[in-house]
Amino acid sequence: NAGVMQNPRHLVRRRGQEARLRCSPMKGHSHVYWYRQLPEEGLKFMVYLQKENIIDESGMPKERFSAEFPKEGPSILRIQQVVRGDSAAYFCASSQQGTGELFFGEGSRLTVL
């Protein structure tokens, strides 16, 4: 039973390019969360989605960042026109319900040159 799958594991982009990070939740999970982690820091909540709905995006930067969780396929975190400050590890987590244990993926590490 596969866990939360994220890809790519590592992504390098130049300033101004777009980054797309994908997350497939655990089987049977319909709640997806994205978190960002800077080096030597804790994770910061970004966005909470269910299928085709954004439930809470209070942690998302107002510009350049967007997230979706379509009816079919993985959840996507999209960062447009990346800047050096976007360099971080981005973790996806899923849960079966809105509460209860959260299962994290291995993360996608974005480096902006």
Next chain:
Amino acid sequence: GESVGLHLPTLSVQEGDNSIINCAYSNSASDYFIWYKQESGKGPQFIIDIRSNMDKRQGQRVTVLLNKTVKHLSLQIAATQPGDSAVYFCAENLDNAGNMLTFGGGTRLMVKP
């Protein structure tokens, strides 16, 4: 409180000794707390949780203590092993309806053989 980008505090213990990792949480209204273990290059892994109506909960080799009066959480690891070496984060849930966790700054545990 949240990390401001400083190096993580480090706890160094001898193999076989007990470890105690502390965390101060920020919101007195939080009602659910979790400890996560994060190994280098990996995602956070659930260790143990506790609800605010309890002050102690035990798992296998781990115990979590909650002091709501001073908003303090601790994780005790008995007979620490080299495999316990990791960064440990506490997280609090500010929303009973979701998994939008607020993470603390983390403590690095180093186990000396």
